[in-house]
Amino acid sequence: MKFCSNCGTAVDLRVPPGDTLPRHVCPACGSIHYLNPKMVVGALPEWEGRILLCRRAIEPRHGYWTLPAGFMENCETTAQAAARETLEEACARIEIGELYTLFDIPHISQVHIIYRARLLDVDFGPGEESLEVALFDEADIPWGDIAFRSVEQTLKHYYEDRRRGRWQFHVGTIPPPSGHSSPR
Amino acid sequence: MKFCSNCGTAVDLRVPPGDTLPRHVCPACGSIHYLNPKMVVGALPEWEGRILLCRRAIEPRHGYWTLPAGFMENCETTAQAAARETLEEACARIEIGELYTLFDIPHISQVHIIYRARLLDVDFGPGEESLEVALFDEADIPWGDIAFRSVEQTLKHYYEDRRRGRWQFHVGTIPPPSGHSSPR
Numbered sequence A, B: 001m002k003f004c005s006n007c008g009t010a011v012d013l014r015v016p017p018g019d020t021l022p023r024h025v026c027p028a029c030g031s032i033h034y035l036n037p038k039m040v041v042g043a044l045p046e047w048e049g050r051i052l053l054c055r056r057a058i059e060p061r062h063g064y065w066t067l068p069a070g071f072m073e074n075c076e077t078t079a080q081a082a083a084r085e086t087l088e089e090a091c092a093r094i095e096i097g098e099l100y101t102l103f104d105i106p107h108i109s110q111v112h113i114i115y116r117a118r119l120l121d122v123d124f125g126p127g128e129e130s131l132e133v134a135l136f137d138e139a140d141i142p143w144g145d146i147a148f149r150s151v152e153q154t155l156k157h158y159y160e161d162r163r164r165g166r167w168q169f170h171v172g173t174i175p176p177p178s179g180h181s182s183p184r
Helices: A078-090 A149-164 B078-090 B149-164
Strands: A012-014 A023-025 A038-047 A050-056 A069-071 A094-105 A110-119 A130-136 A170-173 B012-014 B023-025 B038-047 B050-056 B069-071 B094-105 B110-119 B130-136 B170-173
Touching (some): A078 A110, A078 B094, A094 B078, B038 B094, B050 B078, B094 B149, B149 B170
Antiparallel strands (some): A038 A069, B050 B130
């Protein structure tokens, strides 16, 4: 952030009175601009024991496989976000189930959450952000070509929980890749 | 948002190519400015069956009681955010437990999450944003003076789960107050 989104003046970076962290502060109108983590919300759509994955047509991770997921929009719920992303990326309709995983990813200031979901029919196909969409049995999951670690870990939890016959909510943290230097 | 935070030019509100919603788009540098929900993260600190509450010294809901909670910062985890807010608002140190509740509040584009936590000692007191901090038995909870519905519902779940002797993760949606008109 370089300019005040309220009045267009160049912002300063300083600690406001009573605060503990540097913020982008407008010297003209006094606006304080906070930066907060973003939520990425997705679904794990099941159909007769198989899982729906999308191959990404966009960066990051073009060509890799993911669960349908994306940035949550204002004025929607997490469940609505998961259903919307599934419709956009896989042209698929789902019934949302339990909230299944939550991953903190502090080095990119994101929180990823994934709902279990039931695919309502097999009338699906690639949306604008997908190259292809397909249902996978466990043996066919392209483990070496999964786009994001939150998706990979969600799939691993899914198959472990299914084997144990006990479903639970999982919380985890995704550390930076080795060699990563923090943006601050 | 009225001005581009990247170059200071007045932004337009229009649907970018391939998108489905109007965004703030800069006609000069082409930046697209997305608005996303914010996460509010807090803790439910326990001490020998009692719960730590803070009476708010700031708006909104000045003078009302809340669990320690606040906006998550970039580059931290949800558990770190809960511990930091507890330290800031109640000068209290906690051990974070299970993620306990998640509330969608779409009419204000927020997601609230609360962790169960164990107070490490009773050396606590009001931080800058609190008028007072105290431990409450169930019979003394000021139900009529709780600041936020997500906090009230978290406390209700806590006492219900405790009575049943079975703890579970709860997900819910807080609807707009009656008479509320949506910002979009």
